[in-house]
Amino acid sequence: MDETLFPKLSAGDTGALSQAITLVESNLPAHAEASARLIEQCLPLSGKSTRIAISGTPGSGKSSLINEYGSRLTADGSRVAVLAVDPTSPISGGSILGDKTRMDKLAADPNAFVRPTPSRGTLGGVARDTREVIVLCEAAGYDTIIVETVGVGQSELAVYGMVDVFVLLGIAGAGDELQGIKRGALELADIVVVTKADGDNKLRAEETRSMIRGTVSMLPGSRSNWKKRVISTSVTTGDGIDEMATTIRSFIDQQRASNEFETTRIQQLKDWFDEEIVQLATERILSLPEYASFAGKIANDGSAPPTLAREFIDSLFRSIDK
């Protein structure tokens, strides 16, 4: 491992940060140890930022809102890191969007760092190593981390478990979005933002906002001490963006004051530990010779997979429990 990587990164060198993220995202076994050591070095420097998820379906205006919101934060003296979604094809593995140009202001801002994260096989946008990447960005001195995520099921739950505040975007007039599965995302949201509230769309955006307000008022909250807020914004007129910034700040202040902030952060570290355990244990188990011999039975004697799995795990843990 390049021994200068950590000192450079912790001094705020963005080249070193990019290199570190590439290392952490690498799947090469040769990089695993260096990556783990780097995370260990960075962890004591981390945890001081505000971690914000901005989630929404494709076309909901995530990128342009982050571009505007992020620029206002840097103008106020913040250093902002954006982990942007770069949806990849689940089959070809190729990048679908592949451009950084969606956030032009931030891309040119010395106090902002925009990193497209390939969504890989997850179809959703939150990579397995997003937690690690957040730690790296914090160690490099970024005080606000924005995780952009495409609002699709599982990935919303995953990102919810990594951030301090969950902001969900809704599109003006897209009434259907309030039904069925999307309700799950509304339940998770701390703040809902109706985008594109300008021009011909303004009236519809206000109607959508009222409708969402009505819906969320009947939903169970995801936090014990916060009433969900619904805001409408326009990146064209700039309306609502300061309100959104203020609301995010007051949410964080309130969470900190009630101690829920700290409790959540510790829980998230424990969840991270659990995820790592499951991943490592799976890798180890699937590479055992006993695994291969059990798996071979499936095609041969038609044994039931759940029964075989139970026999295999029982025999495995007998040696642990001994």
Added chain:
Amino acid sequence: MDETLFPKLSAGDTGALSQAITLVESNLPAHAEASARLIEQCLPLSGKSTRIAISGTPGSGKSSLINEYGSRLTADGSRVAVLAVDPTSPISGGSILGDKTRMDKLAADPNAFVRPTPSRGTLGGVARDTREVIVLCEAAGYDTIIVETVGVGQSELAVYGMVDVFVLLGIAGAGDELQGIKRGALELADIVVVTKADGDNKLRAEETRSMIRGTVSMLPGSRSNWKKRVISTSVTTGDGIDEMATTIRSFIDQQRASNEFETTRIQQLKDWFDEEIVQLATERILSLPEYASFAGKIANDGSAPPTLAREFIDSLFRSIDK
């Protein structure tokens, strides 16, 4: 365990089938053994049906299309089981739709069996025990299993790994749906169906169909020997539903002829084995006293979760590798 359950179920008793599904879906540890034994009994009777996934976003017309398509299948002499999505709230756990009335024809059809499956915490619609439920339905004599699923990321991949053919529904004129993340679902689809192609919507549906055709023609296919087909349907006029049925049949025939059908089925059994292993191993590991003592370090000395996890798993597997 009720010893009459398996004989009744294998004789086609729907009451016994419902009871068996409830047993398999139960999370009570007391039910685990009976559930495993039942699956073992049913497995030799299973595997003879056609397994069809019908996937689409809320509002895409999944239920009414399944209602029509399923009725035609039973009219032709099939016995059809539908595992319908019943989206549950990720926080309250309560049912969102909760009705069986969405498929009125099938609900009243003696040759159809409709079972709403709670989507639980997965936000998506495919329950962990869908594989088991398919086996039960097949053992009860159903020759066509339709798995309805809400088109959201991860759950599409999960259901793709459980069925023989993946049918994706698109809504007429919803152009935005073709961008970004939805492309992932299009890549998985064997057959794409544009719904609601009637009345004022007919022209838009044909435009949508052409657009999807153009898109899928450039996509990598998910099968080696099948060119994706795009069909438009209307449950109001009945147009396109026979075409959809014929296309599904010719897809299955072609897969069987090329041997890909059998290879895929065996791979799916192996995947099932792997999933069970991961689940069982996770339960066992998280209940070890050593796990608790490692996890305790996180809040106390600020150790990095990935490092702690590696130490814990290494010590665990030393006793296995000995």
